[in-house]
Amino acid sequence: MIFLFGIVTICVAFTKNYGGLIVCRLLLGVFEAGSFPSIFYIMANFYNKLEAQRRFSIFFSCTCLAGGCAGALAFRIHDLNGTHGYSSWKWIYLIEGSFTAGLAFVLFFLVTDFPEQARFMTQHERDFLKKKLEIYSGNSGFEIKQTWADIGKVFKEPLLYLAALAYFFVIVPSYSYAFFAPTIIKLLGYTNMEAQSHSIYPWLCSLGFSIIVAFASDKMGRRLPFAILAGIVAIVGFAMVLGGGKDYHVKYGGCFLIAMGLYTFMPVMVCWMSLNFSGHTRKSVGTAFVIGFGNIGGIISSYIFPNTDAPDYKKGLGICLAFSAMAVIFIILYFLRLCQMNRKKQKIEYQEKWAARTPREKIMDGDLNPAFRYLY
Template sequence: MSKSPIEKTSSTESPQNDVEKTFSNNEREDSFIPDEEKIRQTTELAQELGINEKKLMWKLDLCIVPPFILLYFLAFLDRINVSNAKVYGMAEDLNLKGDQFNVALTIFFVPYIIFEIISNYSMKKVSPHIWLSGCILVFGCVTLAMGFVKNYSGLLACRFFLGAAEASSFPGIFYILSTYYTGVESQKRFSTFFSCTCLAGAAGGAIAYKINDLQGVHGYNSWQWIFIVEGTFTAGLAFLLYFIIPDFPENARFLNDVERTFVKRKLEIHSVQSGFEVEYGWKDIFNTFKDPMLMLTALAYFALVIPSYGYAYFSPTIIKEMGYTAVSANQHSVYPWLAAFGYTNIIAVASDYTKIRSPFAISSGLMAIVGLALVLGLHDNAQGRYAGCFLVATGLYSSMPSLVCWTALNFGGHLRKSIGTANQVGFGNIGGIISTFIFLAVDAPRYVKGLSIGIAFTVFSIIIMLVMVVLLNRRNRIKQTDSYKERFFAQDEKAIVLAGDEHPTFKYLY
């Protein structure tokens, strides 16, 4: 694998005499800036521009986080509702045989994986509020259409277009969020948004529980009403999202000119120059992929996705196999999601307070391993397996936002944030394909294969995260060497801006 500039040795290279020229008349910083100095510079900037930082932060939180919570809540709800529909007899009504249900789950991820990087790139061309609200409108309409499918082919077609429409949501949201908040501000916001997946999982079970009352109304079965109700709700709210989804800070509609200037310069103080105005092409994107960190972050997320989606798609079925009725299984699937929601936000506050990321992501992964082991090992104890579900949901759905936030904050500048987040989520969701084939009906009620594979991949993710900690620590040390600084500033100004986090002043978090 090709090495990034940070990984390459340069001790034999000749010093560059005209390094300063690459920044034209701008002052060059070439060492880590202490956090206290960043805070001081930010305070001075706020005073200079007449900005009340606390008031502006509240404005950002109210205008950025809630729209994204709503957007992804709708997307995740419509993605996993197929598992609730299966409990209510969808597979029997559509005459699904063998692994056809698993294939229907899998087909979602094919366009989802392909279009994520394209989507993030497209948001530089089309305003995010137009792009994302349009995608969620399509997503809602396709979900609604799933309520009227008559056979396996129709289900496959709908699942394919669902994947294409939702490809924009997850990496796009993390990309935009990372352009508004500094490292010490981000985890709470990232986890607040991400934990809506837990609420969506809980809401999916709760809605399915109540929708059972609609069985036979107007000639439709309860599983059809799940798609009809949730699809209509999603498509309707897409029109609201058009007006409230934020664009990038440089052209955010809810900020005035002074506020835009402050947010942009504040992020540059705490990170690096954003490079929003710099045009980049496919060659620049290809060069970004030479950094091995992109593959490591993607692998770590990929390994967590497998057990996470396995749980999201099959938890109602697993709980039903513990002896509950179909209606009761959907009801009982709610509570582990609620526990995951609470825990995710608690550790987010702790992570921002301590300014560390990896210990929380790793410890949550260990919790998930314990939970998976309980569900696997206590095959004669329904209550013990159900307790394991709490640990699985809580561990996996708190580890993933910690990992993705950690990743997004360690990519600097629009190019590397865009490609880094999309690649992590896009490649990671290949794990979604695997997850749909490890919980097979023939393995019920113990699901030994699926649970064992989930444990193995969670362990693998933890190992990759430990490798990332070592590599990021090494990179921070290399950045302080004169040879690295000389080589970095010998590039032209565009290359320096697009290099983002490889700038010597950028300190990686771990």
């Protein structure tokens, strides 16, 4: 899918009309849709609750790095305008699409879906990793064929919807950042190209903050305090941008906090949610639904920053601040549901009902096992 995403990206450079551009954009969405859930699912299959956060955050930090490099790359690619008869905007799609497709082709032969299939490990190492993961998360059910009934059970758990809503509320301001940040930087007196090059600094700060939080989270074995911290940092950042008036240095400082908060909250939320699903089916379906539902927020973000609101974008920024606060609220509700479920599992009635299930049901219902403790 990522390979095809790269190929279609290249094709954008050769579009001749509006219809061709719409088709390419549609295909980009189709091929990109499964990439994030698949990557997070694979990562969750290889690491336990005390190892995963820093891996998830490092991956998300690459997103921050890509966001920062995009501005710097666009600044440099602008110099290619007219080279071999191509405009600079076409060179962006050609270069980035070629790199994506080439890397995807190589990774196809290197990346493994499950520990049981890892070619880079010996059989002894595969057995050891599988046993270690079973201690923390139970049997993955890798060898059991899933049914539609197994998939349907995932959607009966309120945890799924609380996580999806929390992710949805953080996606809207996260996607919106790209709309208003360049405008604020430009108002500091930079040209369009200079603003692109200066946009990298908030991303770099976000990268560092996210990784520091991830290591602390794994060290303490906690997710909630760090998710709330990241949410508060983002809210303060939006307040600075909204209340900065004509002081664009204050607003630029707010951009740093917004990027640091939002792009730390997202990996903490996704890692936390992924590892609270146990079993092949529940983990894959749950992760895909949460991320897929959350990405609907991208549609909203594209409509709340109309050009008529420039340069202050007060309405859009107010919505982003409110959505950031809602993300924190829903993450707390998610935490409360986890606590409730952990207490419920300790009751005799629950354990008796669990004992009456078939061996297959016990494997496929992974995280519902009384021995499985939800992480928070």
